[in-house]
Amino acid sequence: MPALPARRLRGALIGCGYFAQNHLHAWHQIDGVDIVALCDADPARLAASAARFGINRTYGSAEALLDAESLDFVDIATTVESHLHLVTLAARAKVACICQKPFAQSMEDARTMVATCLDAGVMLMVHENFRWQAPIMAVREAVRHGEIGTPFWGRVSFRSAYDVFSGQPYLATSERFILQDLGIHIIDIARCLFGEVSTLSASTLRVNPHICGEDVATLLMTHTSGMSSVVDCSYATLLPEERFPQTLIEIDGSEGTLRLDAGYRMTVHRRHGATRVVAVDPPLHPWAQRPWHNIQDSVVNIQAHWVDCLRSGTAPQTSGHDNLCTFALLEAAYASAAANQASQRI
Numbered sequence: 001m002p003a004l005p006a007r008r009l010r011g012a013l014i015g016c017g018y019f020a021q022n023h024l025h026a027w028h029q030i031d032g033v034d035i036v037a038l039c040d041a042d043p044a045r046l047a048a049s050a051a052r053f054g055i056n057r058t059y060g061s062a063e064a065l066l067d068a069e070s071l072d073f074v075d076i077a078t079t080v081e082s083h084l085h086l087v088t089l090a091a092r093a094k095v096a097c098i099c100q101k102p103f104a105q106s107m108e109d110a111r112t113m114v115a116t117c118l119d120a121g122v123m124l125m126v127h128e129n130f131r132w133q134a135p136i137m138a139v140r141e142a143v144r145h146g147e148i149g150t151p152f153w154g155r156v157s158f159r160s161a162y163d164v165f166s167g168q169p170y171l172a173t174s175e176r177f178i179l180q181d182l183g184i185h186i187i188d189i190a191r192c193l194f195g196e197v198s199t200l201s202a203s204t205l206r207v208n209p210h211i212c213g214e215d216v217a218t219l220l221m222t223h224t225s226g227m228s229s230v231v232d233c234s235y236a237t238l239l240p241e242e243r244f245p246q247t248l249i250e251i252d253g254s255e256g257t258l259r260l261d262a263g264y265r266m267t268v269h270r271r272h273g274a275t276r277v278v279a280v281d282p283p284l285h286p287w288a289q290r291p292w293h294n295i296q297d298s299v300v301n302i303q304a305h306w307v308d309c310l311r312s313g314t315a316p317q318t319s320g321h322d323n324l325c326t327f328a329l330l331e332a333a334y335a336s337a338a339a340n341q342a343s344q345r346i
């Protein structure tokens, strides 16, 4: 993609809901970029965000926004059912776009969005922010620098009983829940740490009787490198200390082991007994709140990465094209879980 000239970038946010508030705080913090306009189909939400962030150019539809504004990018922070429509509109207007996860409602829609943006010559990034969490980046760096040699086994784990439904009520009524909403992040972390996946088997369960979708999922994967990994997620796990929203990691390598434990502590142990324990706490931005600060910081990091990519014309780490691989694993996990549930018990 062509690089953008060195001037302040002009962006607009589409979808001023629950999570978009984090996007807006993060944009405010990033140098060289302005959110010049807001769009939401809900006038009350639109007005509330406009007042909170002092943005007075507001639109009730993306069509009206794209007609009226001259933009370098749109940041789409709506729920999944609108993504295909909104990304298509942005591409037609030759405007680069960020699209929140989950990227699409189907693999076909995901492929269509990638192809449409490619044909239009506009950059597309999926807002896959978990790999941008400070503790996850510390793990990535340790593995990349060969601190534990060649990884041969890994586990990426997210287990909690946090009430996500009060902030995001649609999660309780969605037919697909934990894998689509949260598991997709955990799968992306596994891809980012361990490489592409060659085989996958999954099982899912609904423990909470008051929701429609699955709230527990376990995936066993083999990677093209030959290593195996486990991805496990739960919103039904009652622990003595709630860990939300921490992702815990275990990696065994040819030269040692790495553990990312609760409380943002990373332990790297090497052959012959050398052990390094590091605090990898995320920063608490002035606008952030515990325990969300880890996720909020990752929003700053991924959006700063987007600005770098737009300026330099290089593909984002989680471009639409890259995210097709994460999305394919999500679809494979649902298919495997359905097949496992249908298979005979031993």
Ligand SMILES: NC(=O)c1ccc[n+]([C@@H]2O[C@H](COP(=O)([O-])OP(=O)(O)OC[C@H]3O[C@@H](n4cnc5c(N)ncnc54)[C@H](O)[C@@H]3O)[C@@H](O)[C@H]2O)c1
Binding pocket: 014, 015, 016, 017, 018, 019, 020, 039, 040, 041, 042, 045, 060, 061, 062, 077, 078, 079, 080, 082, 086, 100, 101, 102, 127, 128, 129, 167, 168, 181, 295
């Ligand atoms: N990456 C993360 O860590 C993270 C965390 C939470 C939510 N999310 C994702 O963010 C997305 C939004 O979630 P939310 O909880 O903020 O949802 P929400 O329902 O609170 O907000 C969505 C907003 O988009 C608006 N909207 C929907 N369709 C629109 C359209 N076509 N044009 C204009 N406005 C439209 C709605 O009116 C609403 O205000 C979801 O895809 C969710 O999965 C990501």
